Amino acid sequence: MGGGHAKAQATQLATIWMGWPEQHVRPLFEMFSQAHPEIDPVVTPIPFDNLLQALEVQLGARTPLPDIYMADGSLTASYAVRGHALDLTSVFGPEQDRFTAAGWDQGTWRNRLYTAPLHTSSPLLYINRRLFAAAGIDIPAADPAQRLTWEQTVEIGRRLTDRSRDTWGLVIEQSARPYQILPIMQSHGATVISEDGLSVTGHIDSPRFVEAAQFYADLFNRHAISPKGVFDLALAREVFTSGRAGMLIAGTWALDLFDRVQGLDYVAVPHPSFAAGRPVTCTGSWHIALNPRSRNRDQQLTLLRYFMSPGLQQAWFRLRTNPPVLKATYETMPEVFSSPAWRIVLHELNTTAVPRPRTPGFREYEDVLHTAFRDIQGGAEVAPRLQRATRDIDRELLKYRS
């Protein structure tokens, strides 16, 4: 480190970051500070639930602050069309091959790169071995070709559910967020938005979508194998780790968390799909964006380049087990990525992963659909609720049509 005097002379970069645990974030910025003592990133971590709103307030003021911010990859188009993200095509365009296709793709809007990917994501179906053994159920196969169908998942869920002991068959970590719910509809053959990303009529109110949404509703109501109203991510994982759920759909970040839970005997298997449908898994990445109004352009770019370097990306993976977006990371850590769980993840990322819809109105799209899924989970009639969501989303997307 450059010491107090050097730090005092360093250029400060106002940086808004996701509120991951400090022990995960601090080492990254310490690495950067050692390499670049002339730059002092002033990091403001904001919890996920508040991050996007806080960014809207700050970016909406259209001032030079923050210099750098963390962007949900699906919001790239939204930030791009509203002039909140610097065009990075000239910076990383020549290096596109270094990135995984999905990671790069999430950072682009109309073939220009606006946000640089930090890591991506993929879901797994976590199985509580003890509950399966107690119910006399075989552990599902780890081979993606033999993945559970949704129909089998419901059947197993029924056998695991015991309301008298508050034990559930299946918990979905993000049980109402489009991120983890849309793959159910997509696996059933539904489309979720128009090709230009500016209309949902004929998509989320289509018969295919409604049928799949009814299946989703049945998980919580007719079959009652999933608990209603568990919207908090940590709470959902807690239901699984405390032995009150036999199956959990969650991201790879849970691998590391669950390894540290004493007495939890679990295994990860591939995400289910419909027997007559196609396997679809969610994916999405966290990105870094640069405020185009910043007065510290060189320093912004220096930090961004550093965060896209193989060394930092490796360190980041070791701190948080999210799928990397630099191909080099996979090549330099073969011992990690050859584990059964990571073999499933790599298979999903290469074959079944479908990113969230690309639309400049993703924030509005997600918010309306999130509320609709919460209601459907609570017992609202599926078709009318989706028709209302269709009307609301299309009204909000109008402003992007010009």
Place this chain on the structure above:
Amino acid sequence: MFKAGRTPWVFLLPALLGLALFRLAPIGVAAVGSFYTEGLTGEMHFTGLDNLVSVATDPDMVAALLRTLLFVAVVVPLVVGMSFALALLVQAPTRFSIACRTILVLPVTMSVALTAVLWNLLFDPILGPVNTVLSGMGFERQFFFRGADQALPTMVALATWRASGYWMIFMLAGLLAIAPDLREAARIDGATRWQSLRYITLPLMTRTFAFVAVGATAVAFLFFAPILVITSGGPEARTELLMFKAYEAGFLRLNHGRALAISLALLVLVGIFAVLELRLLRARE
């Protein structure tokens, strides 16, 4: 140093500046902003009454308005009644009165967000201790904030619980301001406790009731954080109140003109209700 006529204004100036900057200016911004629509890249377009008309003709907004009026109509009498009842209970100076007063005021010392998180956990359908107790007693688990029919009543309970202790302080001040001689004279004349309350305490508390009613009304109209934290307006829009709709329009749907139009409508509503309540209670006085 100052002429006598100006001196009070010099002392008032800091407070007046604060009032203008932090209260009146935002009202002006909201009023002007509601006539504009913001373009994607921040440019402002004058759109006249479009935002207000769009808000007034949106069936969801009409439903939110009716729901808000219902919420206010239930919460305000509950808060006024509860705070008055609590003030009567802790009015008498006993060994425990200070401890009781402190306990009753505690809810307001907690941040609204923390209160919301705690209530959310307490009343969680799966892991909440309230449901654990209910099921232990042989009752069905209740969905509380997650149930379409229970969410708004549970919000009413939260709002009443949080506000009653706070407004109790003002009720207590009003009760303590009543000269003890009046009650003493009534007692000597043979008045019962109920008669003393009905004919002495209540009439002399009219101004306090007016103040608490107006304040509680404004707070109820602006009730927001627990809805954002716990239900996000759901389930099935049953907790979508106007303040949440303003937030939703501004921060989730990125339509600031519409958000300001809703805020302006709320301001007008609060003003109308404040005037009505003051007139009603002044007439009784």
